[in-house]
Amino acid sequence: MGHALSSVTAFYRGETGDHQGRMIQDIWALSPFWLEHTHDYVQWLFPLPEASRFNTFAPLLSAADRRAFAEDPTLRERQRRSLDVMLAFFGLYRREQHIDARSELNMREHIWLKRGGHNHLRISRIIRSLHLCHQPELAASFQQAVIRLGTTQGVVSEQSLAYWRQANR
Template sequence: MNHKKQLTAMLVPFYLGEQQDSGGRTIQKMWTWNFEELECTHDYIQWLFPLPEPSAFNPNAPIIDEDVIQAFQSNPHLRQNLLRSFIVMLQFYGLQRHKSNDGKIFVSQSEDYPNRKCEWVCMFDHNYLRITRILKCLITFGLENEAQAFYECLRQRQL
């Protein structure tokens, strides 16, 4: 099995908490990282939010295929863990996810937003690439409502 296929095969077990990523880290450990670790570590985002195309920045990033997409779309535990990864990143950006009584998802600024925005709301910041990756991954794996809510929050220019 070639290296790229090995990385792809590692993704579902990684997301289920059964295997480490190519850097020897577990998803549970990544969920506990502080904001500095999330900002300064650059090779984890492709594991938390994998895509079907190769990363231009991380040669050890998994590339998802139809089997991985089907696994996420059919396994509620995988989607729940993806949601947890999303919430971790929202906190990093100073945002928060809400669910209304009728089930609609919203993303809005958190109390910590004024402190967090200085880390990423600026021209040419690498976090914009991360946000694009997050949105694409959420849509691909079946969390379209979260992606739409996140996009609407960003689009409102209240950031």
């Protein structure tokens, strides 16, 4: 295969679109409504080495991708931008490596604070992907924030909390 770019690395560098042809910058600009009701983008922003049960078009995070994220600070910075998009969607914000709740975080608008739902799977994926893409401090900060907020400001199920605790192992 030579030095051909993986779809994950090329997507993150803005050289290719996802399976729908969407460029990463296009996804970053989408509305919260779109982010909630579209289910085939989060696997591109936060890739994992395992196939997605829900999106057969999802790219897999390869060993070459992991090396690229380790070696290229621009890829890590672009993934932090993806994280910031999702944090805003979840009612959270990031300052450097610290993640916390925005003042408007509430269960009515931020449904991840309730039991179950696909956003809990997204959160597990984000924690694990950040960890695998050489951003372990950020993975841990996000993990701690969602566990704390999911139990103090929400009613997140014990099952989801257990997945989140395991996600960066």
